[in-house]
Amino acid sequence: MIGTLARIARQLVADGKGLLAIDESNPTCNRRFAALGIAQTEDARRAWRELIITAPGLGDAIGGVILYDETIRQSDRNRVGFLDLLAKAGIVAGIKVDAGTTDLPRCPGEKVTEGLDRLRQRLATYAAMGARFAKWRAVFTISAQGPSEGCIMANAHTLARYAALAQEAGLVPVIEPEVLMAGPHTIGRCAAVTQTVLRAVFAQACEQGVILEGMVLKTAMILPGTDCPVQDGLEEVTTATLTTLRRAVPAAVPAVVFLSGGQGATLASARLNDISRRALDARAEHALPWPLSFSFARAIQQPALEIWRGRDDHAAAAQAMLVHRARCNRAARQGQYRPDMELAP
Ligand code: 13P
Numbered sequence: 001m002i003g004t005l006a007r008i009a010r011q012l013v014a015d016g017k018g019l020l021a022i023d024e025s026n027p028t029c030n031r032r033f034a035a036l037g038i039a040q041t042e043d044a045r046r047a048w049r050e051l052i053i054t055a056p057g058l059g060d061a062i063g064g065v066i067l068y069d070e071t072i073r074q075s076d077r078n079r080v081g082f083l084d085l086l087a088k089a090g091i092v093a094g095i096k097v098d099a100g101t102t103d104l105p106r107c108p109g110e111k112v113t114e115g116l117d118r119l120r121q122r123l124a125t126y127a128a129m130g131a132r133f134a135k136w137r138a139v140f141t142i143s144a145q146g147p148s149e150g151c152i153m154a155n156a157h158t159l160a161r162y163a164a165l166a167q168e169a170g171l172v173p174v175i176e177p178e179v180l181m182a183g184p185h186t187i188g189r190c191a192a193v194t195q196t197v198l199r200a201v202f203a204q205a206c207e208q209g210v211i212l213e214g215m216v217l218k219t220a221m222i223l224p225g226t227d228c229p230v231q232d233g234l235e236e237v238t239t240a241t242l243t244t245l246r247r248a249v250p251a252a253v254p255a256v257v258f259l260s261g262g263q264g265a266t267l268a269s270a271r272l273n274d275i276s277r278r279a280l281d282a283r284a285e286h287a288l289p290w291p292l293s294f295s296f297a298r299a300i301q302q303p304a305l306e307i308w309r310g311r312d313d314h315a316a317a318a319q320a321m322l323v324h325r326a327r328c329n330r331a332a333r334q335g336q337y338r339p340d341m342e343l344a345p
Pocket of ligand 1: 299
């Protein structure tokens with residue numbers, strides 16, 4: 001079991017590839033559609049996910065795709081199941097299993113992620129359908145005082161409970177504690193909060209018997225808040241990100257992947273590239289114990305969604321943009337992304 005989980009975890013980020021998240025809940029997907037005038041229907045969501053999954057060449061840059069409960073059951077227009085299409089493209093299927101966030105009582109403005117009820121049964125169902133990994137996201141807001149100890153502990157414990165259940169079902173848990181970008185905080189505060197959150201998550205993971213060799217950590221890059229007057233450059237972001245991860249992520253973890261978190265698509269690629277280049281250039285004594293890659297949703301999907309806008313006659317151009325962004329991030333993950341790649345999508 002440990003060997004299988006570890007093999008799947010490594011496979012997700014092998015050959016310079018990363019993950020693509022298309023696991024937006026229906027309300028989130030609908031919100032993104034509404035902003036572009038796209039119909040907010042089940043068939044529109046199905047058509048968008050079909051466009052993504054059938055994009056020619058997607059499997060060159062993407063090792064795993066994270067699906068949503070509605071999506072994992074859907075098929076293309078010829079009634080070929082999405083899971084079959086992914087298998088044919090050599091892409092491992094994953095599934096988001098959290099049930100979203102709710103207000104944490106007595107902690108104003110803070111959230112806890114729900115979904116543990118009946119999770120064992122749901123995981124078994126997804127594993128039988130063919131999913132090989134799972135994802136659960138918790139969110140932490142940086143405020144003057146927060147995140148609170150209560151919020152950190154509640155979410156760290158829940159992430160660990162989920163991860164142990166996922167491994168029991170034979171699924172690799174992607175553990176996603178997302179420290180949100182919103183706010184006026186500095187990059188230093190983001191680093192301190194992220195370090196505290198990650199340490200709590202790994203302490204709880206160990207308490208719950210999670211096998212570190214059979215999981216993937218999905219984290220945000222260390223960035224200044226979106227309203228911080230000082231917007232640090234690539235060098236500072238890279239230093240803060242690598243320092244924080246080195247201090248908080250055990251060497252036994254087989255892969256660390258970044259979410260995009262609302263950064264612009266090209267900026268996310270540029271930052272991933274800088275982080276990767278520094279990591280790859282490090283002398284042996286500073287080499288990272290885990291491969292770094294990406295697990296983006298918006299930074300891969302959004303430019304393509306803006307082309308598609310629900311129109312069949314835009315589908316090919318949208319697919320080309322989607323695969324372009326995936327390939328840019330594959331290059332970035334290897335420190336080989338150059339801004340001039342953006343000239344020829
Ligand atoms: P973004 O890359 O849009 O942040 O999404 C990643 C994700 O999967 C959030 O759970």
